[in-house]
Amino acid sequence: xxxxxxxxxxxxxxxxxxxxxxxxxxxxxxxxxxxxxxxxxxxxxxxxxxxxxxxxxxxxxxxxxxxxxxxxxxxxxxxxxxxxxxxxxxxxxxxxxxxxxxxxxxxxxxxxxxxxxxxxxxxxxxxxxxxxxxxxxxxxxxxxxxxxxxxxxxxxxxxxxxxxxxxxxxxxxxxxxxxxxxxxxxxxxxxxxxxxxxxxxxxxxxxxxxxxxxxxxxxxxxxxxxxxxxxxxxxxxxxxxxxxxxxxxxxxxxxxxxxxxxxxxxxxxxxxxxxxxxxxxxxxxxxxxxxxxxxxxxxxxxxxxxxxxxxxxxxxxxxxxxxxxxxxxxxxxxxxxxxxxxxxxxxxxxxxxxxxxxxxxxxxxxxxxxxxxxxxxxxxxxxxxxxxxxxxxxxxxxxxxxxxxxxx
Ligand code: 3PG
Numbered sequence: 001x002x003x004x005x006x007x008x009x010x011x012x013x014x015x016x017x018x019x020x021x022x023x024x025x026x027x028x029x030x031x032x033x034x035x036x037x038x039x040x041x042x043x044x045x046x047x048x049x050x051x052x053x054x055x056x057x058x059x060x061x062x063x064x065x066x067x068x069x070x071x072x073x074x075x076x077x078x079x080x081x082x083x084x085x086x087x088x089x090x091x092x093x094x095x096x097x098x099x100x101x102x103x104x105x106x107x108x109x110x111x112x113x114x115x116x117x118x119x120x121x122x123x124x125x126x127x128x129x130x131x132x133x134x135x136x137x138x139x140x141x142x143x144x145x146x147x148x149x150x151x152x153x154x155x156x157x158x159x160x161x162x163x164x165x166x167x168x169x170x171x172x173x174x175x176x177x178x179x180x181x182x183x184x185x186x187x188x189x190x191x192x193x194x195x196x197x198x199x200x201x202x203x204x205x206x207x208x209x210x211x212x213x214x215x216x217x218x219x220x221x222x223x224x225x226x227x228x229x230x231x232x233x234x235x236x237x238x239x240x241x242x243x244x245x246x247x248x249x250x251x252x253x254x255x256x257x258x259x260x261x262x263x264x265x266x267x268x269x270x271x272x273x274x275x276x277x278x279x280x281x282x283x284x285x286x287x288x289x290x291x292x293x294x295x296x297x298x299x300x301x302x303x304x305x306x307x308x309x310x311x312x313x314x315x316x317x318x319x320x321x322x323x324x325x326x327x328x329x330x331x332x333x334x335x336x337x338x339x340x341x342x343x344x345x346x347x348x349x350x351x352x353x354x355x356x357x358x359x360x361x362x363x364x365x366x367x368x369x370x371x372x373x374x375x376x377x378x379x380x381x382x383x384x385x386x387x388x389x390x391x392x393x394x395x396x397x398x399x400x401x402x403x404x405x406x407x408x
Pocket of ligand 1: 068247
């Protein structure tokens, strides 16, 4: 692959961490069950532990977001504190505040070896906007809280593509380094990119459509996608652009995203593959059919066997495969077939393989396929963008912080 990223960042091993008050930005953005409102997958919380273990002699203040304002996964972090406490067997202090007096006092009262989790950072309005780093440094969040910290540790790789204050602001005014997740991700991805071979096959599902469309274009332009095999909601958007799905999908900004998909197909006619057959939910039962047989109001829940066979052949011929996002409603046993079958095809291919996103990571574990994959990451959109060769805002912030620190 071309456009290889060589990333030079500082790590926790470059600092004396004892007695320091550390701001640790993690990504504990977890799936939330829409009915119970409980966390339904704890992988990202589990992942935070390695860095926390390296900070045993510090006063640690953890910040994370959960969901987006207004969506069903937008909640406080109290549940995350309980899960983390149980997993670590150590007390996790929690404050229902982000940048106010309660949060500031809780930070000031921390002792060495203690961990405090702040509430959902997106409760602070500023954290919902993208800033240039120098402006992020001037936000109320960064100007208030940075006075209380000695070091900023960035470990939220799944949100490395966001230039939010907690991600790009603190490193402007404080020494900053990567946590263990970010350190491992950039090291492994750099190594993989060096040996990755064509043809590059991207298997793309997922629901954050505008992000996905932007990334697809960059992947193709940068020579990192010879075939893009579409699944999930993004697959439906492309099938609508091909006029193979007749009824509207009922998603946000539908006309705009369908038009973008349409122009991508026009620009790169040989790159995209879309499903031939699918499965719908008929009163709880799985019913398979060709896409052209779909009735008005039928909702796609999974891929059908012909599509799996077609995609599996392209995967078998790949030099590098990157798969991100489930192929259907993987959580429902009836509709997990496509996701499981494609993961099997990826695991059994001779290609260099990268699997991205929380759902697929869970599915791989369930199927005992973890050892057959070259790189597994709970990151979704951030990893897709990383593979385009674009420098992500968090990585850029860490590289700049390393240069600044070394020149002192
Ligand atoms: C993710 O799950 O992709 C990250 O946590 C980023 O979340 P966002 O797309 O809401 O910024």
